[in-house]
Amino acid sequence: MNKKPVRRSSKQREAVMCAVEELNDHPTADMIFLKVRQSNPSVSLSTVYRNLGVLVEEGDLIAVKGPGSEVHYDYNVSNHCHIQCRICGKVSDIDFKPVEYVSMLPEQASGFHVDGVSVTFTGKCSQCLKSKKGVINEY
Template structure:
């Protein structure tokens, strides 16, 4: 098994900085476009490889909601997300993670729960405002 230590290359550092300086939970293609501004000769394959390494190191989260592509989060601590079913906006939910849920599942199943992820789905405030304006 490979040890979870790796050298922080310029590419990894730039990709990590990009993700930690945005709240938009971008796709790998978006990260690639941003990284090209700093490292013009970086390849899309390099971005994908480094995203996977950063995920394995626990530096970032990969968010996959059954779509054709993943989105990435530079905030690696466990937190909740809200997904707008209208515009597909993905945002962090600013509330504490309910640790009691881990214990409930563990007590019910006997499984060892390490953590949980939770997403909320609905319509964001911007889409609700647009919908209300269209109804007037």
């Protein structure tokens, strides 16, 4: 009765979710893929991408898109701000008051009905500032 192929994909979804939580600091799909591979050697990158897509759609994960091309994933789905390093692309949470959007009226938002907010600051992380890489990129 309950033997649909859905079962298998939800098991993989769980593995993807676990990997995001274990990696903890806003990992990219590639990082998540490598982590999932450790316990599921047969899993493919496209499976990981597909499951990440479903998890984002269902609100279990947030996709953080900064100025770079890579998407980072966050299991903390509460309203919070991020900062991304311009040099290495690392994403971290930032201790900054989240932008209040729940009370925003369509008149304030070009007629849009606002249902979310995504704020990503940019800067240089402490590691890049310390390394030569950061200095070179300064000029």
